Amino acid sequence: MSSQPSIEFEGPFQGQSGPYFGRFGGQWMPESLMGALQQVTETYEAAREDPDFVEELRGLYRDYVNRPSLLTEAPRFAADSPGVRVFLKREDLNHTGSHKINNVIGQALLARRMGKTRLIAETGAGQHGVATATAAALFGMECTVYMGEEDTRRQALNVARMQMLGAEVIPVTVGARTLKDAINEALRDWVASVDTTHYLLGTVTGPHPFPAMVRWFHSVIGEEARQQVLEQTGRLPAAVAACVGGGSNAMGLFHGFMDDPEVELYGFEAGGDGVETGRHAASITLGRTGVLHGARTYLMQDEDGQTIDSHSISAGLDYPAVGPEHAFLHDTGRATYEPVTDAECMDALLRLTRTEGIMPAIESAHALAGALRLARRWADDGLVGQDTPEGQERIIIVSLSGRGDKDVATAAAWFGLGEAEEEKDPLEEMDPGVEQ
Amino acid sequence: MTPHSKAGSALDAARAAGRTALVGYLPAGYPTIDESVEAAVQLGRNGADVIEIGLPYTDPVMDGPVIQDATTVALRNGFHTRDVFEVVHRITERTDAAVVVMTYWNLVDRMGVDEFARRLAEAGGAGLVTPDLVPEEAAEWFEASDRHGLDRVFLTAPSSSDERVALTVRSSRGFVYGVSVMGVTGARDQVSSAAESVVARAKAAGAEHVCVGLGISRPEHVAEVGRYADGAIVGTALVKALRDGGPDAVGALARELATGTAREA
Numbered sequence: 001m002s003s004q005p006s007i008e009f010e011g012p013f014q015g016q017s018g019p020y021f022g023r024f025g026g027q028w029m030p031e032s033l034m035g036a037l038q039q040v041t042e043t044y045e046a047a048r049e050d051p052d053f054v055e056e057l058r059g060l061y062r063d064y065v066n067r068p069s070l071l072t073e074a075p076r077f078a079a080d081s082p083g084v085r086v087f088l089k090r091e092d093l094n095h096t097g098s099h100k101i102n103n104v105i106g107q108a109l110l111a112r113r114m115g116k117t118r119l120i121a122e123t124g125a126g127q128h129g130v131a132t133a134t135a136a137a138l139f140g141m142e143c144t145v146y147m148g149e150e151d152t153r154r155q156a157l158n159v160a161r162m163q164m165l166g167a168e169v170i171p172v173t174v175g176a177r178t179l180k181d182a183i184n185e186a187l188r189d190w191v192a193s194v195d196t197t198h199y200l201l202g203t204v205t206g207p208h209p210f211p212a213m214v215r216w217f218h219s220v221i222g223e224e225a226r227q228q229v230l231e232q233t234g235r236l237p238a239a240v241a242a243c244v245g246g247g248s249n250a251m252g253l254f255h256g257f258m259d260d261p262e263v264e265l266y267g268f269e270a271g272g273d274g275v276e277t278g279r280h281a282a283s284i285t286l287g288r289t290g291v292l293h294g295a296r297t298y299l300m301q302d303e304d305g306q307t308i309d310s311h312s313i314s315a316g317l318d319y320p321a322v323g324p325e326h327a328f329l330h331d332t333g334r335a336t337y338e339p340v341t342d343a344e345c346m347d348a349l350l351r352l353t354r355t356e357g358i359m360p361a362i363e364s365a366h367a368l369a370g371a372l373r374l375a376r377r378w379a380d381d382g383l384v385g386q387d388t389p390e391g392q393e394r395i396i397i398v399s400l401s402g403r404g405d406k407d408v409a410t411a412a413a414w415f416g417l418g419e420a421e422e423e424k425d426p427l428e429e430m431d432p433g434v435e436q
Numbered sequence: 437m438t439p440h441s442k443a444g445s446a447l448d449a450a451r452a453a454g455r456t457a458l459v460g461y462l463p464a465g466y467p468t469i470d471e472s473v474e475a476a477v478q479l480g481r482n483g484a485d486v487i488e489i490g491l492p493y494t495d496p497v498m499d500g501p502v503i504q505d506a507t508t509v510a511l512r513n514g515f516h517t518r519d520v521f522e523v524v525h526r527i528t529e530r531t532d533a534a535v536v537v538m539t540y541w542n543l544v545d546r547m548g549v550d551e552f553a554r555r556l557a558e559a560g561g562a563g564l565v566t567p568d569l570v571p572e573e574a575a576e577w578f579e580a581s582d583r584h585g586l587d588r589v590f591l592t593a594p595s596s597s598d599e600r601v602a603l604t605v606r607s608s609r610g611f612v613y614g615v616s617v618m619g620v621t622g623a624r625d626q627v628s629s630a631a632e633s634v635v636a637r638a639k640a641a642g643a644e645h646v647c648v649g650l651g652i653s654r655p656e657h658v659a660e661v662g663r664y665a666d667g668a669i670v671g672t673a674l675v676k677a678l679r680d681g682g683p684d685a686v687g688a689l690a691r692e693l694a695t696g697t698a699r700e701a
Contacts, residue, residue, distance in 0.1 A: 026573050028541060030498050031604065032618055034570060035595035174504055175494065187497045192619040194595065291542045291568075292495065304517040305546030307494040 009332040013258035019208030022331055024324035027207040028291045033187070036194045041209040043110050048216060053109065060105050061220065064138070065095050067102075069221075071228035071397070076355035077368075081375035083384025085393050087237070088400040089225045089253060092360065098402030099221060099249040100131040100202060106217035108135035111198035118142040118197040122186045124151055124179035124245070125316035125363065126158025127402055128202030133167035135200075143167035146185040148178040151315045158406055176309040179245075179319045183293050203246025204323030207294030211323050215251045222256020225397050233395060239264040239374060242399035243366040244337065245281065245317035247326045249401035254335060264336065267326060268370035270312035271339030281310035282339040283322040284330050297324040313342040313410065314362040316402075344369040346414050349404065361402035362410065371398045442562035443587045443610030446485045446534040447645045447666050456662030456697040458483050459647050460690060461538065461671035462678060463490040464523045465515030466506040473526045475678050478687030480531025483694030486611075486647075486667065487527060488565055491520050491539035498567040500622030502672045506679065517543050521559040528560035536589060536610070538565040544577075553580035563587025563610050571607035581609070589613050592638050594630040602641045611645035612638050614665065616652070623672045624651030627660050635665045658696030668696070 007022060019025050027037060047053040061067040070090040078086040091099035111119060119136050120143070123129030129145040136143035145162055149171040152159050162169050175181035183201075190199040204211045204218075222240075229237055240257055242250035244267035257263040272280035280286075283298045292299045292307060300308040300320035310320040329335035349365035351372075352358055360368060374396060378384045384394050404411070412418040450457035460479045466472050476487050492507035492515050499507070524535050537556060544552045544564070556564070563586040569577065571590060581588050587610025592601050595618060605612055616631035617624070631648050638646045648661045649669030658668040670693055677685040 027570060028568055028573055029570065030568055030593075031570055031591040031600070032498075032593040032595055032615055034600060035593075035597060038597075174501075174508075180495065184495050184497050188500075188620045191498070194618060291545055293497075299542075301542065301546065303546070305542040305544075306511065307542075 007331045011259055013329070013334055014255060016212070016325065018212040021211070021325045021328035024296050024327040025208060025211060026296050027294060028296065029207045029294045030191060032191045033194065036190070037207055037209070039114060040110065043114050044209055044213045047110060047113060057106055057109060061102070065101050065105060066093060067220065068224040068228070069093050071225055071232065074352065074356045077352050078375070079355070081372065081379070082386045083388030083393050084375040084378065085395045086371055087229060087395060087397045088358070089221060089397055091221060091249060091399060091401045092358070092364070092403035096127070096131045096134050097405065098127040098131070098361065099218060099252065099399070100128045101134065102220055102252070103202065103214045103217040103248060104128070104131040104135045104200060107198065107200045108139050108141070111141070111200070112139055114198065116196060116198040118144070118193065119200045120144045120146070120186050120189050120193070120197055121200045121202055122146050122179060122182035123202065124148070124182070124318055125314065125361070126151070126155040126162070126406060127316060129167070129169070130158050130161050130165070132200050132202070133162040133165035136167060137165045144189065145169050146172050146182040146189070148172045148176070148182050150177040151179070154315050154410065155406055178310070179315070180307060203248040204251045204325060205246040205293055205295055205297070205321060211295065211325055214248055215255060215325065218248055218252025219255040221249065221252035221399065222254060225253060226256040229395065229397060235395070236260055236263050237395035237397045239266055240397045241266040241268065241367045241371045241374065243317060243363045243401060244269050244322060244326060245319045245363065247323040249399045251323060251325060253397070253399045254329070258334070265329065265334060266370055266374065267335055267337045268340045268366045269337055270310070270314055270317035270366060271341040272311040272313070274341050275339050279311040280339060281312045281318050281320060283320060284326065284337040285339045289327070292321045295324045297321050297327045298330070313346070313414070314366065316361070316363040317366065338370065340366040340369045346411070348372060349411065350415070353404070358400070359404035360400055361404050362407045364399065364401045367398045367401070371396045440585060441587050441610045442534040443486055443536055443589070444645060447611055450485045451666065454699050456658060456665070456699060457485040457647065457667030458658065458690070458694055458697050459486040459488055459649070459667050459669040460484040460674050461488040461490060461669065462674055462686070463492055463503065463506045463510055464520045465492055465510035465513065466678070467509055468513060469515070469519055469523060471683060473523055475683040475686040476527045477530045478683045479674065479690045480527065480533035482687045482690035483697065484533050484690055487531070487533045487535045488538050488669065488671070489520065489523060489527070489535060491517065491537055491543055493540040493543060496540060498620050500620045500672060502675050503621050506675050517547055521555045524556065524561045525559040534562040535560065536562045536565050536587060538567065541566060541569045549576040550580045550583070553584040553586055557584040557586055561586070563589060565589040565613060567591060571603050574607065591615050592634060594618055594634055598637065601637050605638055605641040605643045608643070611647050611666065612643045613669070614638060614646050614648045616648050616650045619650065621650060621671050623653035623676070627651060627657050631661065632664045655693050655696030658693055662697060662699060
């Protein structure tokens with residue numbers, strides 16, 4: 001089912017500026033928004049060359065976001081994978097609890113430069129909405145967040161957080177009532193409000209300049225990780241791994257290693273109930289190209305080109321398309337994309353929580369499950385093993401894109417927890433590999 | 437050689453008759469294929485010079501709630517992209533109005549641009565209105581529309597720069613769709629004051645025909661738009677009429693709207 005790499009590209013991969021990434025990307029947008037997109041493009045391109053802007057952004061990253069984020073080794077998590085060392089890029093320790101804030105702070109600064117007084121955003125899991133509401137509070141802007149009705153139920157805690165921050169949260173009751181429909185509603189709002197409003201798109205999808213711009217704001221993830229792994233181990237990792245919905249944390253991490261050919265790049269898509277069931281959100285794995293929300297990319301669509309509803313236990317990955325640069329990296333073979341099922345990801349979530357005392361977001365747990373799969377594959381291929389000398393251990397960096405607080409209710413339901421009087425811990429049977 | 441423009445001819449005929457052209461929108465397959473054909477025929481026989489047939493799509497970002505609801509119903513009732521050719525064919529057999537299809541681009545992209553264009557031309561369609569396709573992304577559509585003699589209706593908006601207005605006008609054939617207001621489809625009480633300048637700028641850039649859409653629902657709106665534009669596009673009001681009163685109500689509303697098309701000599 002998975003489409004194969006199909007084009008040759010010599011590189012460099014880093015710093016491609018759009019609007020196109022190979023045959024992907026572009027600006028498939030209503031004419032009414034083209035003026036606004038041009039203004040965002042010009043403001044962004046001027047800002048990244050402006051030392052004052054860059055200094056202000058770096059200052060906020062350091063003093064407000066809590067950057068650089070840690071690179072933490074997870075030896076107990078990797079205990080069953082001899083010869084493999086797993087490092088976590090701790091975006092979960094950022095203010096607001098995920099990588100989303102990197103992009104939000106950047107775009108909010110741009111919005112201020114453009115004289116916009118209102119931010120609108122879509123959100124799935126609520127992380128991007130919370131980050132946007134946070135920036136709006138910080139910069140004294142109005143904020144409206146569109147969220148699929150289905151997701152407002154799954155992520156009620158984040159709805160309350162956004163409201164606490166002063167944002168208006170509008171449940172979207174049309175279409176599938178998830179992330180893609182929230183984007184549609186945000187676009188409809190933007191068409192009518194573009195004079196005062198910046199649409200703070202939360203991932204590396206959408207029309208140019210969003211894919212290149214959002215990647216630029218997140219590239220700090222990969223830049224830090226590369227420097228940190230060199231400092232801590234003296235060498236580059238064998239692979240880096242991240243979850244991919246739209247793909248912003250993955251693109252940020254990948255970007256630091258894009259032109260290190262010895263570093264493999266892995267994106268793990270939401271396999272839901274399994275790609276063969278049709279209930280998933282693995283756009284690249286499904287392998288059909290088309291145009292959605294302003295970009296040509298891989299998307300989940302039927303034979304007519306109608307968007308298929310995606311499914312994932314993770315609201316943040318529940319999106320039926322993927323950023324166009326990921327589509328390009330797939331086509332060139334530079335990055336590899338694989339689906340991870342709900343069940344695999346929840347096992348990995350539990351394992352990290354129980355072995356390292358770090359509770360990841362369900363989104364990030366897809367990357368953790370993928371890392372464990374890679375470690376097994378390397379062992380099967382004889383690349384690592386019990387007697388691997390220390391100098392030849394293979395290093396994986398996993399993007400721990402967010403913390404799991406928001407997912408406790410979902411996880412508790414999945415594992416059958418929350419009944420304090422329950423005599424038996426269901427977790428003991430779940431995963432015998434976890435040391436208690 | 438520039439292909440003959442069916443939509444352009446329809447607008448010329450209205451102009452020659454001293455009328456503002458009436459352009460009416462209805463979604464294909466709503467509430468059923470047969471009723472959508474019947475409603476469009478009523479529209480054509482009661483005053484519409486151009487009929488715009490909307491292709492239902494899951495993610496219609498330029499549409500307000502009324503049209504979203506209608507296209508959602510059509511999809512739920514099993515409408516497929518290929519059905520639009522039958523709808524267009526059946527309408528053109530029974531009316532003289534030019535029939536253009538309004539579609540979000542992924543549906544055309546999925547079928548293949550040339551294949552879509554060939555089948556639309558075979559069905560008697562005049563061309564496409566493309567709300568999420570800008571000329572910069574339209575290379576395939578330029579080729580296919582030339583090859584099959586179809587009109588290309590691009591949109592121009594109050595926010596469009598002079599440079600972009602010129603690009604849109606150069607790229608369009610049949611007419612230019614002037615978006616009257618920054619917003620999505622939906623009936624509004626008044627025609628936006630921005631509409632006149634949208635038309636003037638497109639005309640200044642050399643547009644032969646400019647029709648104005650968004651927020652036009654009454655005969656007096658049609659009359660007002662007719663002072664400066666070649667045609668008035670009505671969508672949401674007709675869809676509401678179809679929803680509440682069936683094809684006959686569409687015919688009645690078309691007759692009423694047509695009273696606004698007469699021009700002072």
